[in-house]
Amino acid sequence: MVKLNRIYTRTGDGGTTGLANGPRRPKFDLRVAAYGTVDETNAAIGLARLHTSDDAALDAILARIQNDLFDLGADLCTPEVDDNAEAQAAYLHLARTICRRAERLIVELAGCPGETLSPIVLQYVNRLSDLLFVAARHANAQAGGDVLWKPGQNR
Numbered sequence: 049m050v051k052l053n054r055i056y057t058r059t060g061d062g063g064t065t066g067l068a069n070g071p072r073r074p075k076f077d078l079r080v081a082a083y084g085t086v087d088e089t090n091a092a093i094g095l096a097r098l099h100t101s102d103d104a105a106l107d108a109i110l111a112r113i114q115n116d117l118f119d120l121g122a123d124l125c126t127p128e129v130d131d132n133a134e135a136q137a138a139y140l141h142l143a144r145t146i147c148r149r150a151e152r153l154i155v156e157l158a159g160c161p162g163e164t165l166s167p168i169v170l171q172y173v174n175r176l177s178d179l180l181f182v183a184a185r186h187a188n189a190q191a192g193g194d195v196l197w198k199p200g201q202n203r
Contacts, residue, residue: 084152
């Protein structure tokens with residue numbers, strides 16, 4: 049199981065994010081956008097699973113897909129080098145992934161010629177996405193537990 053003990057790092061306040069193997073990239077980086085959108089897909093499947101309780105076969109397929117998407121996101125977050133309350137939690141995860149998309153767009157906007165933004169805007173959105181993640185984990189814990197990633201389970 050992957051355990052996330054530290055969420056608030058403040059390292060993203062400047063418009064960059066860390067990849068799993070250490071390098072930092074702008075939040076609008078295509079790799080970041082790719083794994084962010086995979087994460088968004090996973091959150092949407094989580095919402096769909098709220099309505100599959102009476103279809104065990106479909107729910108099992110969607111659960112496997114969710115775990116596969118965690119693996120896919122980890123792969124995207126790790127560039128290869130030559131020598132990563134149920135309904136309430138699902139909505140919070142969806143809000144978090146959308147917030148991360150907003151953050152990527154804000155960073156891109158801030159880099160456009162002639163555009164100026166208060167640094168507080170990016171800092172706020174970065175902290176909000178972290179808060180939404182923690183809130184979703186809390187809500188899932190109250191509802192019986194998170195959908196946990198099991199690295200490589202279906203490979």
